[in-house]
Amino acid sequence: MQNTIGSLRRAPVNVVAGGVPELCAQCDARHIGLCDALHDDDLHFLASVAQQVSIEKGRGFVTEGDPARQFFNINHGTAKLFKDLPDGRRQITGFVGAGDFIGLAANATYMFGAEALEPVQLCSFDRAELRAVFARFPAIERRLLDVASHELIIAQEQMLLLGRKTAVERVASFLDGWGLRVASCQGGATRLDLPMTRNDLAEYLGLTVETISRALATLRKQGVVAVGADHVISILNPARLTAIGQAEG
Structure with missing residues (x-):
């Protein structure tokens, strides 16, 4: 991905009513992701070092092993994170959507690959340019520390899910977590349009x-979910789904 951050910094940032940058006004992640750490009046500085990128469905935008020169904030759409094994097998390690910030690699290279499951809009930040943002807005650096801590929690939950939970508990846990993700963006989560196969x-x-x-x-027979066409899952009994996902019986 070509780096055009330098030119973006010199270009003026268009704003809409209320002083919010045009780039941020219609962003699904404005109040749930990295940018939520900033007031509207300060968003123009972050927008000036952001490159807005559109990713087509099925296209990769992070390659495992490549130099980790950029961070990405997902504004719209869903992507999968994965690691490829030497024998050709692939392990999907997570799914990211609006508000998720990826690329916080401690090493000099990316430790995962990323591919769009549907059309994705994201903001790309050059690591060097973002240091200037940290200096001016410490709240963003604190937010990134929160993100890193959250990623550790997710990794621990994934180990529990893969190591100890039954198949039904794994599926219930995933659906419950995805429902919480949808609720944070849309305010409700009884219908899940899953973008993944x-x-x-x-x-x-x-x-x-x-x-x-x-x-x-099994979940359908228990009256917990209804399974529709095109990867649509309706949550009929959210409390029961949560209990099953948390292995509470």
């Missing part, structure tokens, strides 16, 4: 596609 979900949960289907059938 059953195969993606199987790779993430460490199951087969057939086992995913059987687990969904």
Whole structure:
């Protein structure tokens, strides 16, 4: 991805009513992601070092092993994070959406790959340029520390999910977590339009596609979910779904 941060810094930032940068006005992640650490009046500085990028469905935008020169803030859409094994197998390690900040690699290279599951809009930040933002707005650096801490929690939960939970508990845990993600963006989460395929979900949960289907059938028979066409899942009993996902029986 070509770096055009320098030219973006010299260009004026267009604003809309209220002084909010045009880049940020319609962003799905304005109040749930990295930018939530800033007041509207300060957003223009962050916008001036951001490159807005559109990623087509199925296109990768992070390659494992490449130099980690950029951070990414997802504004719209969903992407999957993964690691490729030497024998050709792939392990999906997570799904990211609006408000998620990725690329916080401690090493000099990316430790994962990323691919859009649907059309994705994101802001790309050059690591060197972002240091100037940290100096002026310490709140952003604190937010990134929060993100790093949250990623550790997610990693621990994933280890528990893969190591100890049953297939039904894994699927319930995923649906419950995805519902919380949707609720944070839309204010409700009874209908989940999953952007990932059953195969993606199987790779993430460490199951087969057939086992995913059987687990969904079990949840459907228990009256917890309804399974529709085109990857649509309706949550009929959120409390029961949470209890199953947390292995509470």
